[in-house]
Structures are given as structure tokens and as C-alpha cells.
Amino acid sequence: MTQKKKILVVDDEVMMTRMLKRSLEATGNYEVQELNHGARALEACRTFMPDLVLLDVMMPDMDGGEVAAALSEDSELNAVKIVFLTAIVTKDEVPPTGADISGRTFLAKPVKTADLVACIEAQLNRQAF
Amino acid sequence: MRWSRKPIDNRMIDSTAGRTAVVHADRPEQVLLVDDNATNLQVLYQTLSGRGYRLLVARNGRQALEIAQKSEPALILLDIMMPDIDGFETCRRLKQDPRTRGSAVIFLSALDDTGNKVKGMQLGAVDYIAKPFDPDEVIVRVEIHLKIHRLEAQLARRNRQLEADNQHILAAMNEGIFGLDIDGTVVFVNPAAVCMTGCSEQELLGRPVHALGLFGGFGACVQAHPFYSCLKEGRICHNEDGELTRRDGTRFAVEYNCSPIFEDRTLSGAVVVFKDISERKQAERQLKRAYTELEKAHRELRDAQMRLIQAAKLESVGRLAAGVAHEVKNPLAVIQLGVDFLAGVESDDGVVSEVIRDMEEAVERADSVVKGLLDFSRESTLTLRPGDINQVIDHALHLVDHELIQHNIRLEKQLDEGIGIIDLDSNKLQQVFINVFMNAIQAMGRDGVLTVKSRVERIENPDRAGLDRERFSAGEPVVQVEVLDTGCGIAEESMVFDPFYTTKPTGQGTGLGLSVTRKIIDLHKGMIDIRNREEGGAAVRITLKMG
Numbered sequence: 046m047t048q049k050k051k052i053l054v055v056d057d058e059v060m061m062t063r064m065l066k067r068s069l070e071a072t073g074n075y076e077v078q079e080l081n082h083g084a085r086a087l088e089a090c091r092t093f094m095p096d097l098v099l100l101d102v103m104m105p106d107m108d109g110g111e112v113a114a115a116l117s118e119d120s121e122l123n124a125v126k127i128v129f130l131t132a133i134v135t136k137d138e139v140p141p142t143g144a145d146i147s148g149r150t151f152l153a154k155p156v157k158t159a160d161l162v163a164c165i166e167a168q169l170n171r172q173a174f
Numbered sequence: 175m176r177w178s179r180k181p182i183d184n185r186m187i188d189s190t191a192g193r194t195a196v197v198h199a200d201r202p203e204q205v206l207l208v209d210d211n212a213t214n215l216q217v218l219y220q221t222l223s224g225r226g227y228r229l230l231v232a233r234n235g236r237q238a239l240e241i242a243q244k245s246e247p248a249l250i251l252l253d254i255m256m257p258d259i260d261g262f263e264t265c266r267r268l269k270q271d272p273r274t275r276g277s278a279v280i281f282l283s284a285l286d287d288t289g290n291k292v293k294g295m296q297l298g299a300v301d302y303i304a305k306p307f308d309p310d311e312v313i314v315r316v317e318i319h320l321k322i323h324r325l326e327a328q329l330a331r332r333n334r335q336l337e338a339d340n341q342h343i344l345a346a347m348n349e350g351i352f353g354l355d356i357d358g359t360v361v362f363v364n365p366a367a368v369c370m371t372g373c374s375e376q377e378l379l380g381r382p383v384h385a386l387g388l389f390g391g392f393g394a395c396v397q398a399h400p401f402y403s404c405l406k407e408g409r410i411c412h413n414e415d416g417e418l419t420r421r422d423g424t425r426f427a428v429e430y431n432c433s434p435i436f437e438d439r440t441l442s443g444a445v446v447v448f449k450d451i452s453e454r455k456q457a458e459r460q461l462k463r464a465y466t467e468l469e470k471a472h473r474e475l476r477d478a479q480m481r482l483i484q485a486a487k488l489e490s491v492g493r494l495a496a497g498v499a500h501e502v503k504n505p506l507a508v509i510q511l512g513v514d515f516l517a518g519v520e521s522d523d524g525v526v527s528e529v530i531r532d533m534e535e536a537v538e539r540a541d542s543v544v545k546g547l548l549d550f551s552r553e554s555t556l557t558l559r560p561g562d563i564n565q566v567i568d569h570a571l572h573l574v575d576h577e578l579i580q581h582n583i584r585l586e587k588q589l590d591e592g593i594g595i596i597d598l599d600s601n602k603l604q605q606v607f608i609n610v611f612m613n614a615i616q617a618m619g620r621d622g623v624l625t626v627k628s629r630v631e632r633i634e635n636p637d638r639a640g641l642d643r644e645r646f647s648a649g650e651p652v653v654q655v656e657v658l659d660t661g662c663g664i665a666e667e668s669m670v671f672d673p674f675y676t677t678k679p680t681g682q683g684t685g686l687g688l689s690v691t692r693k694i695i696d697l698h699k700g701m702i703d704i705r706n707r708e709e710g711g712a713a714v715r716i717t718l719k720m721g
């Protein structure tokens with residue numbers, strides 16, 4: 046049995062991270078950690094060592110773009126996969142299972158659990174190569 | 175009003191009226207005495223001379239006719255018993271000749287019997303004096319008949335004058351007039367009616383009006399004719415919107431009025447007055463057309479106004495939409511995940527899955543509403559109109575004026591007044607400049623200089639000018655607007671036009687500003703580029719086509 050993949054969920058809304066954790070863990074394939082402050086994302090990654098970070102774009106202290114930039118600059122963490130969750134695109138611009146905008150993977154809120162899982166799996170599998 | 179049954183020749187009336195007037199003004203009344211007996215003539219002459227009238231004498235009928243034709247005497251005293259042409263025959267001929275018909279004839283004869291008197295009267299004589307006559311009787315009768323003749327002539331003259339006046343009026347009228355008798359037969363027409371119908375007088379007179387088919391195409395059906403009720407019930411028939419069919423079949427718009435004529439309180443006919451209103455109708459049509467055009471222009475103006483308001487709203491809606499999207503989509507995301515979660519929980523309660531399905535549908539609907547809002551705020555069609563780019567810049571500057579003051583930023587304006595008019599969507603370009611100005615202001619924070627330049631540039635080499643050679647050709651004149659700031663400069667040149675790329679704190683930047691800006695410039699088939707200045711700060715350059 047393969048080890049569960051580790052996912053760090055970063056969003057300023059507690060309700061959101063709690064729901065994401067519950068949904069993803071219900072699949073039985075992931076181990077999920079919640080984080081509600083973008084600024085602490087780097088630190089959390091160092092201790093938790095996630096395979097993938099699910100990142101909200103708009104957060105009050107440090108937004109998704111900045112977190113991603115910081116991760117890519119860190120030699121230990123630049124391999125960590127990132128999926129952005131954003132509220133300000135429409136489903137036309139971003140298909141249900143995500144889209145690449147400037148080399149980054151975006152998912153539009155609200156997202157169905159199945160689409161979310163599909164997108165995460167695609168990213169994780171890319172890492173396997 | 176009464177209508178004569180026959181049209182009257184104007185010339186005849188005029189000349190007759192004129193001549194009659196002259197005769198009576200200049201000459202004394204003339205009395206012609208006719209007798210073959212010289213003694214009788216002598217006695218008559220003596221009896222009547224010296225009474226103010228001129229006496230003419232004839233010895234036989236032939237002579238009498240000659241003199242009468244020449245002199246037109248008022249009165250003729252005519253002996254019956256004459257050789258050759260007797261008095262009766264002379265009278266008959268006098269009454270036949272229009273020139274002599276007007277002279278009154280009094281017979282003189284010894285034949286004092288009723289039969290001759292009656293015969294004389296039947297021939298048109300006015301009186302009869304028996305021989306041998308009493309001079310006083312002759313004088314009295316002559317005086318009476320001269321007076322009657324005088325009055326008659328006066329009356330006739332006045333009648334003719336009246337009729338002439340009438341005729342003048344009717345001839346001068348623009349309205350066509352038909353006189354109808356009780357059966358609807360045309361008994362009178364005026365020149366205008368002849369002219370308007372295209373029928374001759376002969377074709378109109380004596381024909382039933384409904385058979386002429388002039389007013390309404392009712393043919394021979396009397397009852398259906400518009401004048402029927404007028405002739406049958408004495409009701410005025412009025413039509414402001416009628417049509418008259420000419421003899422040649424062409425039609426024109428008329429207004430007509432059919433009024434009954436009463437003689438001694440009994441309906442005796444009707445008079446139809448009609449007026450050509452085709453010019454008025456045309457004017458009405460033109461007015462109506464002008465009105466519809468005006469209405470259309472008004473509607474277009476209103477639409478344009480609506481579009482302006484819409485465009486003005488767009489900018490704020492854009493921000494609102496992004497805000498709403500964020501605020502609504504986050505809770506929607508939670509609900510969506512929750513619904514999915516619950517759907518995965520084992521349950522054999524059918525109601526639960528039904529509730530879940532409904533919730534799922536509700537989330538989808540809410541999501542599509544927000545999407546609509548976002549779409550609306552990012553409209554992608556342009557309304558190009560000739561406009562002044564400097565004016566658009568000025569307007570945008572005016573809108574960020576407050577921000578400039580608050581951040582203590584000095585404005586340096588170098589706008590080339592000679593650019594002229596180019597095709598542009600002023601509302602959208604205003605959005606562009608507001609975005610660019612706001613970016614500059616936000617990059618400078620406090621204190622700084624915002625420089626805005628506009629000019630016409632001739633592109634020598636698109637590549638060297640850093641312009642897309644697909645869009646701009648060598649030698650093409652373009653309008654360039656440069657916005658320079660003294661702020662922090664851009665961190666990642668390649669990222670700034672990406673949607674959602676922002677370096678600003680949440681709530682201050684959506685990262686959509688420059689992507690929307692580029693979209694608008696693209697729609698104008700122009701170019702926007704951004705670079706850092708050597709002296710610090712960023713420079714945004716917008717290049718637009720002139721034609």
C-alpha cells in the first residue's frame with residue numbers, strides 16, 4: 046500500500062480549509078494539513094513537507110502568488126507542486142479540472158470534489174516523472 | 175342660393191350688361207309708331223310728342239323691323255291692319271329676333287274683339303289700344319309701359335350683374351362645385367370642378383352624380399353613394415379624407431362637403447363643394463415622416479445615453495464584480511465541497527439524496543449568476559467613434575485628480591494638440607488610462623511626478639520601435655501616449671499583463687487591471703508595453719492606429 050500523499054491547504058477562511066481537509070481525507074488517499082495564514086506557509090511546508098500545496102490566491106497577509114514565489118525560491122521546497130484556488134475567474138476561463146495560466150495551475154471556486162481530486166492527481170503524477 | 179340650369183357665357187353677360195347700361199345713360203327712351211295710315215301716324219305723333227321721349231315712325235311692317243333692329247326702341251305702337259306684313263306677323267318677327275325681343279309691343283287696331291286681343295298677347299304684346307283712341311288713354315298706357323319696361327330693364331341689368339358677380343366668384347374659386355337636383359343629377363359645375371375632374375362640362379351636366387364615379391368607386395349604386403343621405407334625408411355629408419377619381423382614372427385626395435338645398439322648406443337638391451387636399455396630404459405625410467425620423471433620432475439618443483451610463487457603470491461594476499465574485503464564490507466553494515462530502519456518506523434515506531441534489535443545483539445557479547456578473551464587467555465589444563484622445567486622457571486625469579492630490583503627486587502634461595480626431599471607444603480607453611494612472615499612483619505611494627505625453631509618431635521600423643510588425647507597417651503614422659512615473663518600477667516585466675498577477679495587498683488589487691487594459695488596446699488593434707525607466711519608475715507606452 047502506497048503512502049498517503051501530503052497536502053497543505055492554505056486559505057484565510059477556516060471554514061474553507063476545514064471543508065477541504067474533510068473532503069480530501071474522505072477519499073482515503075491524502076493526509077491534509079490546514080493553514081489560515083499565507084505568511085506562515087513556508088514554515089509549515091518545512092515541517093510538514095507536503096507533496097502539494099493547495100493555495101488560495103487572495104489572502105489578506107500574503108497572497109497565493111507570493112507564497113508560490115517564495116516556495117520556488119527555496120531550494121528544498123521548489124519541487125513542491127502548487128494548485129491555485131481562485132474565486133475571480135469564471136468557469137469559461139478555467140475548465141473544471143483546472144487551467145494553466147502563466148505556468149501555474151488554477152482551479153475556479155466553487156470546485157466539485159471530484160474535479161479537485163482529478164486536478165491534484167494530475168499534478169502529483171507529473172511529479173512522478 | 176339658386177343655380178341656373180345652364181351655364182352662362184361670361185362674355186355675353188359682360189357685353190350685354192355694358193351696352194344696356196350705356197343706352198340708358200346716354201339716350202332718351204324711344205317709342206316707335208307703326209301705321210300705314212299717315213293721318214293715324216300724325217295723330218299719334220302729336221299726342222306723344224314733347225313728353226321727353228324720342229319718337230320714331232314706320233309706315234309698314236318691314237320698315238318697323240328695320241328701325242327696331244337699329245334703334246332698339248323701348249316701346250312699339252303697332253297697327254295690326256297693314257298691307258304686306260301685318261301687325262301680328264311684325265310682332266312675331268320682333269319677338270323672334272333677340273335684338274328686338276326686348277321692345278314692348280302695344281297693338282293699335284280697330285278690330286276691337288277679344289279674339290284679336292288674345293292673339294296679340296299670345297304673340298308677346300303687352301297691351302292693346304282700340305281705335306279710335308282717346309289721346310289721354312294712349313299717353314297713360316304708353317307711360318305705364320315705358321315705366322314697366324324701364325323697371326324690367328333695370329331688373330334684368332341687376333340680375334345680369336349679380337349673375338356675373340356670382341360667375342366671377344365661382345370661376346375664381348379653387349374649390350370645385352357641383353349643383354345637384356333632387357335626383358342627384360348634375361345641374362351646375364364651376365370651372366374648378368371641370369379642371370379637377372378632368373371631365374368637360376358637357377360630360378358632367380345632366381348626368382346623375384353617382385354614375386360619374388367621381389367620389390368613391392360605388393359605380394351605379396345610388397344608395398351606397400356618399401351624397402345619398404344628403405339628397406334623401408337632407409343631412410350634411412362631410413368627408414375630410416375623401417378621394418376623387420379623375421376621368422383618366424388617376425386619383426387624388428379631396429375634402430368634400432355635400433349640403434342640402436331647401437326651397438320653401440322642401441329638399442330640392444344639394445350642392446357639393448370639394449377641395450384638392452393632395453398637397454396638404456403630402457405635407458401631412460412629410461410631417462409624419464419627419465416625426466418618425468425625429469422619434470428615431472430621439473430613441474437613438476436615448477440608447478446612446480443608456481450605453482454611456484452603462485459604460486460609466488462598467489468600471490465600477492468591474493471592481494464590484496471581482497469583489498462579489500470573491501465574497502460569494504468562497505462560501506459557494508464550501509457548500510459545494512460540503513454537498514459532495516455528504517453525498518459520499520452512506521445513507522439509504524432517499525430524501526437525503528434528494529436534498530443533496532437540490533443543493534447542488536442551487537450552488538450551480540448561484541455560481542452562474544456570479545459568472546454573468548463577471549462577464550458583464552468584461553464586455554469585449556468596442557463602440558468606435560471619432561474622438562479626441564487628449565480629451566479622453568484629460569477626462570481620466572480628472573477622475574484620478576483626488577488621488578494625485580492625496581498622494582502629493584505632481585502632474586506633468588505634454589499633450590500634442592495637433593493629433594486630431596481618430597476612431598476610438600472613449601469609454602473603454604478612459605478605463606485604460608484610469609488603470610494605468612492608478613497603477614502609477616500606487617507604485618509611487620507618496621510624492622512623485624506623473625508625466626503624461628501624447629504625440630503623433632511616424633514608425634520608421636516597427637521592429638526597432640518594439641512594435642508588432644503584424645499590426646504596424648513602416649512609415650505608418652501612429653498616436654503614442656506615454657505614462658511615466660517615479661515609483662518603484664515593475665518587478666517582473668513578463669507577468670504584469672497576466673490576469674490575477676498583482677503585487678498589491680488583498681483588497682487593493684485584483685491583478686485584472688492591466689489584462690483588461692491590454693484587451694481593450696488589442697480590440698483597438700493597438701499595442702501597450704511597459705518598461706522600467708533608467709532614472710527609476712515605470713513607463714507605459716500605448717500605441718494606437720490613426721486610421
Ligand SMILES: Nc1ncnc2c1ncn2[C@@H]1O[C@H](COP(=O)(O)OP(=O)(O)OP(=O)(O)O)[C@@H](O)[C@H]1O
Nearest residue numbers: 613614617663670676677683684685686687688712
Ligand atoms: N506603474 C507601475 N509601476 C510598478 N508596477 C506596476 C505598474 N503598473 C503595474 N505594475 C505591476 O503590475 C501588476 C499588475 O497590474 P494590474 O493593474 O494588472 O493589477 P493590480 O494593479 O495589481 O490590480 P487592479 O487590477 O486592481 O488595479 C501590479 O500589481 C504591479 O505589481
Ligand SMILES: [Mg+2]
Nearest residue numbers: 609613687688
Ligand atoms: Mg492595476
